[in-house]
Amino acid sequence: MTTPMQTNSDNGSQNTPVIEISDLKVRYGDSPALNGISFDVYQNEILGIIGPAQSGKTTLLKVINRTLELTPDTTVEGSVKLDGVDIRTIGDVYGLRRRIGMVLPLPVGLPLSIYDNVAFAPRTAGIRAKSELDEIVERCLQQAALWDEVKDRLDSLGTKLSGGQQQRLTIARALSHQPEILCLDEFSIAVDPVTTMRIEEVLKTLQTEMTILLVTNLVQQAKRLANRTAFFLNGDLIEIDTTDVIFSENPSNQATYDYVNGTFG
């Protein structure tokens, strides 16, 4: 709601690609999910990814943090480079996953305390010192705008929080390993509008520190937040451009116009 048009255009460092995707093809068994897509993601931008159901948005995120490998019988062709390095050549896949924060559609508070939820990734990465963990937990909960609500009950179960609080907890958790890239997959599905707005404010602040991939089913959310927006349809990247162009009267593809204006299908 606050000055979205400005954030859309005032990003100066758009020319360093953090992620370079070229000719990415993904299949689940025999059925294709992505049919050869190519685009770059720039440093410190918010890239909105929109598209109807089944268009391959979630699959794209899973390729980037290599959790797709956990689904049996999947094939990936083409390349995804992170800071110029093909992610498939990275030996330490766990380290790679910690360079990317992932927020899933339904908030999954792990069945651990609030504190342990946020300290989970730092601990798996080998951080043991209590003071250091305390500091990380507080910083991440602050960043996710949840600290004030939970600071007195860090020991209670994360699964006991409300849906909106749990989603902010998962954001705090995704930030706990100081990712270079934050991926959010339809984070507002289980969150009320007020919390959604709060999280959107959080994302705008985080943008200064990291690159954000925002998959969203609310096209207006992309319009509010994203610097550039990509439109996916049935495993194809139909169009990627600055949000202003995508949401203008004349994007280069008619399907984009129809989808964005709700006249699609």
Place this chain on the structure above:
Amino acid sequence: MNILRKKSTANLPFSETAIELFIRLCGISSIIFVFGIFFFVFREGAGFLFGGLDLGQFLTSVEWQPTSLNNKRYGAFALIVGTFSVTVLAMCIAVPFGLGAAIFVSEFCSPKLREAFKIIIELLAAIPSVVWGFIGLTLMNQLIITVFKAPIGLTMLNGGIMLALMSVPIIVSIAEDALKAVPDSYREAAEALGATRWQVTYRVLLPAAKNGLLAAVLLGAARSIGETMAVLMATGHSVNIPSGPLSWIRTLTATIAAELGEVARGDEHYQVLFIIGILLFTITFVVNLIADLVIKGIRQEQ
């Protein structure tokens, strides 16, 4: 249309009531059976329990001489110790193996291997206890004699291993169900945080499934306490306070099984055997109660 509707409204309540009544009867009958068994066992032993039996001696004395002509003693302490020691030993073996196998089957092995494992585990569960007793009597007996240079291999260790082999399938299948019941979203979330398979397992899955895992262990223990034939055959069946795994022992269950056929119905010895039955009943009741309380405690904590 109208007729149809009338018919169904007239029929439905009847079939509904019949089904409900049937289900209710099934439920009530299980309660009746439990109480019936307890009542029968209690009635057979009650006469001596309240008139004549020295309960202090029964619970603390190691002298079990029910057939002695002039010095009858009914001290079940050694039998109680026998039952507990062999169960504890069995659990020491079965819990790590059982939980380990459950974790492996549910989290680490391929779907094909998992099917094979499940079939093997079901086969293991289907082996009758007398077969285990036979294996204890022959194979394990020889093995213990050779490995430990023991004079005789029919010992607490032998019985414990047999009981462990019998409880492992129960522990594995219940623990595996408990792990499988943990939502996949937990696994995905933890893996996205850069956790390895093993970190996902011990940081997330084990805490999430702890109720089910505890139930698995307790049901395994209950199986061991109640098991009769295998311990009768494999433990040496001699009244003795064990000094180590290589001592022979005798359990409560085996005593009932071995002696009930030789006593005259209604005499003291017969009644004492039923009092042992009451004791076993009480022990399993307490184990179940503890299990309930522990599980409730865990729930409240959450």
